[in-house]
Amino acid sequence: GMFIPSLKGGKAYKPSLEHPADTEQVNLPGQMPHHMLDSAKDGAKSNDMPVSNTFGTKKFPQAIIIGVKKGGTRALLEFLRIHPDVRAVGAEPHFFDRFYDKGLEWYRNLMPRTLDGQITMEKTPSYFVTKEAPGRVCTMNCHTKLIVVVRDPVTRAVSDYTQTLSKNPGLPSFQSLALKNSSTGLIDTTWSAVRIGLYAKHLENWLQHFPLSHFLFVSGERLVSDPAGEMGRVQDFLGLKRVVSDKHFYFNQTKGFPCLKKPEGSSRPRCLGKSKGRPHPQIPSEVLQRLRDFYRPFNHQFYQMSGQDFGWD
Numbered sequence: 001g002m003f004i005p006s007l008k009g010g011k012a013y014k015p016s017l018e019h020p021a022d023t024e025q026v027n028l029p030g031q032m033p034h035h036m037l038d039s040a041k042d043g044a045k046s047n048d049m050p051v052s053n054t055f056g057t058k059k060f061p062q063a064i065i066i067g068v069k070k071g072g073t074r075a076l077l078e079f080l081r082i083h084p085d086v087r088a089v090g091a092e093p094h095f096f097d098r099f100y101d102k103g104l105e106w107y108r109n110l111m112p113r114t115l116d117g118q119i120t121m122e123k124t125p126s127y128f129v130t131k132e133a134p135g136r137v138c139t140m141n142c143h144t145k146l147i148v149v150v151r152d153p154v155t156r157a158v159s160d161y162t163q164t165l166s167k168n169p170g171l172p173s174f175q176s177l178a179l180k181n182s183s184t185g186l187i188d189t190t191w192s193a194v195r196i197g198l199y200a201k202h203l204e205n206w207l208q209h210f211p212l213s214h215f216l217f218v219s220g221e222r223l224v225s226d227p228a229g230e231m232g233r234v235q236d237f238l239g240l241k242r243v244v245s246d247k248h249f250y251f252n253q254t255k256g257f258p259c260l261k262k263p264e265g266s267s268r269p270r271c272l273g274k275s276k277g278r279p280h281p282q283i284p285s286e287v288l289q290r291l292r293d294f295y296r297p298f299n300h301q302f303y304q305m306s307g308q309d310f311g312w313d
């Protein structure tokens with residue numbers, strides 16, 4: 001019979017889970033490292049013989065992880081990639097926020113090839129807070145499934161701050177950025193680390209273009225405490241067989257997070273990179289309490305809108 005090369009075979013692009021770039025965006029064409037994308041393999045030649053993979057086609061994603069930043073989006077995507085019917089872009093394309101003027105064909109060309117029945121996916125967490133993103137996604141395909149990994153907005157803000165601090169050690173303190181005025185304790189909602197956590201506001205914008213049934217809200221906390229349980233919900237939502245299960249995870253005591261026993265195309269266990277699951281600096285408890293009080297009504301509004309209580313309060 002005909003030899004059908006596996007699309008999940010060893011030659012396909014796989015991101016390193018050991019050293020993922022802190023900023024995970026796709027590089028601009030021309031600056032694209034050749035190991036970065038599936039498409040870089042297309043048209044590659046050896047002894048003048050084309051070796052391009054022409055099996056399958058590049059399709060627009062049927063499902064996108066649209067947010068939230070620091071919610072656990074990388075973990076979710078890497079866990080989904082275990083599934084044989086999921087093919088995903090490794091890096092963040094940032095199409096619907098930064099590179100929309102490159103056009104839909106540029107975007108589709110970033111996608112890995114898929115066979116019938118396989119789902120194409122990408123993740124770019126900034127889509128969730130981008131005003132124009134819902135209309136643009138709908139222009140591509142109004143039936144797109146949207147996954148949002150949400151996490152307690154207070155710890156999310158500290159996680160966001162920790163990431164910025166790691167790139168810029170001279171950054172002012174968390175409290176000086178979070179509070180407009182240290183004596184009144186008013187929260188600075190213009191600071192992105194605060195603003196991103198207003199989930200109800202951002203979801204409201206998306207609901208102008210998509211019905212609630214198109215969304216799945218994944219608990220970032222449960223993705224850590226019960227990855228298999230949360231992956232069950234995700235696979236059901238995507239209409240996939242429940243392939244990813246507790247057999248795939250073990251809790252790494254050193255890292256303090258679940259890791260994969262055998263990720264795709266590898267025979268060794270893997271945790272996410274050093275920039276995932278970093279220690280957070282200690283923030284004064286009064287500051288955290290002020291933030292908690294600030295978010296409470298927004299969290300409750302979000303529980304109502306999503307029909308799920310995430311238990312942050």
Ligand SMILES: Nc1ncnc2c1ncn2[C@@H]1O[C@H](COP(=O)(O)OS(=O)(=O)O)[C@@H](OP(=O)(O)O)[C@H]1O
Nearest residue numbers: 069070071072073074075159257258272276277278
């Ligand atoms: N299994 C596993 N391993 C490591 N880290 C995990 C895992 N599951 C969830 N998380 C949490 O993911 C947080 C980073 O979220 P994102 O990947 O969405 O960040 S980013 O927006 O793409 O930069 C990251 O945030 P920090 O703890 O602040 O580093 C983790 O808490």
